[in-house]
Amino acid sequence: MSTLEHAVALAALLALAAGCAAQRSTEPPQAAYSGSKLALGSTPTAAELAHYYSYPADGRGLPPGSGSYAQGQKIYQAKCMACHGEKLEGTKIGDKLIGGRGTLVNASPAKAPVKTVESYWPYATTLFDYVKRAMPFNAPGSLSDDEVYALAAYILGEANIVPKGQTLNAATLAAVQMPNRNGFVSPDPRPDVR
């Protein structure tokens, strides 16, 4: 920061402090400076930004590549089955991935709903995003995009959401209609007890 910039910033701070003296304390707390841009930080390169991803429900930004049920089955058996079970039924460590349709409507305090990718997850893009970023648990972020598409094809095939012959890619994944697509409500209706 140049001497001139210092002087300008200091003047702004002093003006603000003088203005605040007569006021009540602010809540939430406000920074002592709210003037012009500070020109801190740097500009990331396109290559740096390309390293990151997250895919909203419309599938924008999904990477090239594709995978089939058969490919996914092999990958599942090698990298996922130990935690999620031979039949995707879940184990002590990994969540149950399929089944549970029809259990979400449930007023029984004795019986728990079965929330799985098949029964509960509203978007197939979420499955792709999560598996790519955080799975498998012992080697997160290690799967290629083709492998993730293949795993999605296998899991959604086993869930009878996608035909087992269907190859998944950016377009077909985003087009998948999940059974619980319309099961979520927002905005938050609370306070709901008055």
Added chain:
Amino acid sequence: MKDEQLPQYDEKTRRRIEAMVEAEARYLAQMRRHPRGPLASPARMTGRRGFLAAAAAGASLLPTIVHAKAPPGAVERPVPADPTKEQGTPTNDDGGYGSRSQFESETRWRFGTATRESSWTMTPLENGVGVITPSGLHFERHHGGIATIDPSRHSLLVHGMVDQPKKYSVADIRRFPSISRTMFIECSGNGLTEWSKPTLKTVQGTHGLTSTSEWTGVPLALLLKESGLKPGAKWVLAEGADAAVMTRSIPLEKCLEDAFIAYGQNGEAIRPEQGYPIRLVLPGWEGNTHIKWLRRLEVSDVPFMTREETSKYTDLLPDGRARQFTFVMEAKSVITFPSGEMRLPGPGFYEVTGLAWSGRGKITRLEVSTDGGKSWADAHLQGPVLAICHTRFRFPWFWDGKPAVLQSRATDETGYVQPSLKQLVDVRGLNGPLGSIYHLNAIQSWAVAADGSVSNVHA
């Protein structure tokens, strides 16, 4: 509720509950073994107050006891018969970073999940005084373990629907104008075991997923201003640099209102388990949205529908519909003394105390009932009362030695009154034994039996 009427948990739920009960039981056993700890046998005295009184009364008789091992965070030292008759520990003998007394043994305990990486720990609220949670006792929730990050190699990206994408080093972040805010963070799963029956025994188990720290950092609005928002921007994705690469979509409005990027906690750098070197803080919102080890903010026109905001932190109701983006932690309170597993030594005077908090602002009133909610009286609120912060309350009570049920009920500045469990369940229903899992903020009941023992009940 009689045993045969208890809900039949499915296997996964049962495993979770059992693991939690076991973890709490192990902790209780360990606390009772500690010779002068708050729950030590056979006195089973009652919290810190009792421990101090007992220690003071027996001071001249205390032998020099050297424990095999000091409690976590403490250094074991020989205890002189009379500390006025010999020199104490040399100055700065602790290496320059202090430790707690070897006589203080409370710790967080871990929920017994299958993996230690995706798990959580609870704050020992029963031993806390004032409103600040010691950094080392702040509750934790991790989805992929605790990331170890060299701050000199960490950066925060701001990109997406902005005029100027930015990359900040941690040093850059620390150059921004800063704020400090003393506030609570609560996990929306706090109390999940308690929907359909009293399950855990202690207040650490029932309410230990809330903690208060002074957080210091940079208003997110300042960072967004540096980048400039494009028209149509409505959401910001926050992403962590942990193994879960945890992501949540946050409405832009919140980001501009009071969100900040914290690097400080209680006067020093935030702890690794709290997201070192930087974390997102969203005052009053559920803990999982305060993304730790923050590395990226992506501005968007839509939410990203991440795993955590679809399959996990959503509230499934009995009609099969799930509430999504239920961010605010509503007003809640709990009596921490006396609380579960303590024992009052006999009739007489006690100062009932506890904590109240609301994600919507300040606590304006706290009432205590000693008769299970039939009658209520105002408790004293310890000032200064801060918005979105644990607020300590105190209530003088003369116990007549007869069975009693203690409750506390908070009101916040919006006029919202903490509901009873029945009121909450009447509105949200019970979809399974864990209800809708998240956002249980009902009134807590502690039963005091004629023998002085205190237990968790639904009343």
